[in-house]
Amino acid sequence: MSKLDSADIIEGQRQDWNRVAGGWEKWDWFFDEQMAFLNHRLVADARLRAGMQVLDLGSGTGYPALLDARTVGPNGSVVGVDLAERMLAVARRKATVLGLSNVTFCTGDATTLPWDANSFDAVTSRFCLMFLPEIPKAAAEIARVLRPGGWVATAVWSAPERNPSIGLSMETIKQVVDLPPPDPTAPGIFRLAKPGDLSGIMQQAGMVDVTDQEFWAEWSYASAEDYYTSLMEIAAPVQNLMAKLSDAQKQEVKHRITRAALKYRRGNSITFPLAVRMVAARKPL
Numbered sequence: 001m002s003k004l005d006s007a008d009i010i011e012g013q014r015q016d017w018n019r020v021a022g023g024w025e026k027w028d029w030f031f032d033e034q035m036a037f038l039n040h041r042l043v044a045d046a047r048l049r050a051g052m053q054v055l056d057l058g059s060g061t062g063y064p065a066l067l068d069a070r071t072v073g074p075n076g077s078v079v080g081v082d083l084a085e086r087m088l089a090v091a092r093r094k095a096t097v098l099g100l101s102n103v104t105f106c107t108g109d110a111t112t113l114p115w116d117a118n119s120f121d122a123v124t125s126r127f128c129l130m131f132l133p134e135i136p137k138a139a140a141e142i143a144r145v146l147r148p149g150g151w152v153a154t155a156v157w158s159a160p161e162r163n164p165s166i167g168l169s170m171e172t173i174k175q176v177v178d179l180p181p182p183d184p185t186a187p188g189i190f191r192l193a194k195p196g197d198l199s200g201i202m203q204q205a206g207m208v209d210v211t212d213q214e215f216w217a218e219w220s221y222a223s224a225e226d227y228y229t230s231l232m233e234i235a236a237p238v239q240n241l242m243a244k245l246s247d248a249q250k251q252e253v254k255h256r257i258t259r260a261a262l263k264y265r266r267g268n269s270i271t272f273p274l275a276v277r278m279v280a281a282r283k284p285l
C-alpha cells in the first residue's frame, strides 16, 4: 500500500469515528453492560498487575483503557491512543466520573507511536487493528514499545457468519443495492477475522508465545428497533454503506434488517451470538 493510500485511509477513519462519537456516548451504557467481559479478558491476556505502565491502542470511548487503569491502580498508568479526538473526549469524561487519575488519552496513529523502545509493560487493543492500512507496521511498533517479556492482548471481530449482528446488516444492504464485493485485504471490520492472520503478523514482528482463539459469547438488545438504531448510530462502516442509498432504499433496508433481527428473538430480547478473535503475544525476554 502506498504512503498516500495509507494517509487517505487514516484520514477517512479519523472522520468516520469522530462522526459517530455522539452515538457511542449515547449507547455507552449498553456496550458497558453487554461487552465488559471482553475488557476483563484483555486485562487477563495482557497479564496486567498493579503498578504497570500500559498502552491501549484505538481506545475510542475508553475500552479497555479504563479497566486497564483500575487494574494497574494508582502506582501504574495507562495511555490510550486513538485517531478520533471526539471519541477520546467521551473517554476522558468517563475517566473523570470514575475518579481515575492514572489514565490519559492522546490522539495519534497506532502505526507511528511517539514513545521510546521498551516504554510499556503491556499493550491492549479492542476492535481497532483491523481498521489499519498497515497492520504489520503497527505490530512492529507494539513489539518496539513493549519492554522485553511484556504482553500484548488484542480483540478483533471474527467471521461475519458468526457475527450476525454485523453481518446481517451488510448482507441486507447488499440485497437492496448493488455493491462491489469487498476487497478482503482492505481495512474493515472483518479484515482480521481469519485464524492465523493477526497471530501470523505478530510472529513476523518477532513476538513469541502467540495465542489465537475464537471466543464465543452473546449480546442482547431490548428490541429489534434498538438494535437497528444503535447500529446506525455507532457503526461507522455501516453508516458509510447506508450513505450510498436513496431514502426509499434506506426505509427498505430498515424494514429488512429489523425483520431479520427478529429471528434472534429469545424471550423479551434480541440475542445475537458473537465471535471475537483474541490474539495475545509476548515480546521475547
Ligand SMILES: C[S@@+](CC[C@H](N)C(=O)[O-])C[C@H]1O[C@@H](n2cnc3c(N)ncnc32)[C@H](O)[C@@H]1O
Pocket (backbone or CB within 6 Å): 010, 013, 014, 017, 018, 057, 058, 059, 060, 061, 062, 063, 064, 081, 082, 083, 084, 087, 108, 109, 110, 111, 125, 126, 127, 128, 131, 132
Ligand atoms: C470500533 S472502535 C473501538 C473503540 C474501543 N477500543 C472499543 O472497543 O469500544 C475503533 C477505534 O479505532 C480507532 N482507530 C482506527 N484506526 C486507528 C489508527 N490508525 N490509530 C489509532 N486509532 C485508530 C478509531 O478512531 C475508533 O475509535
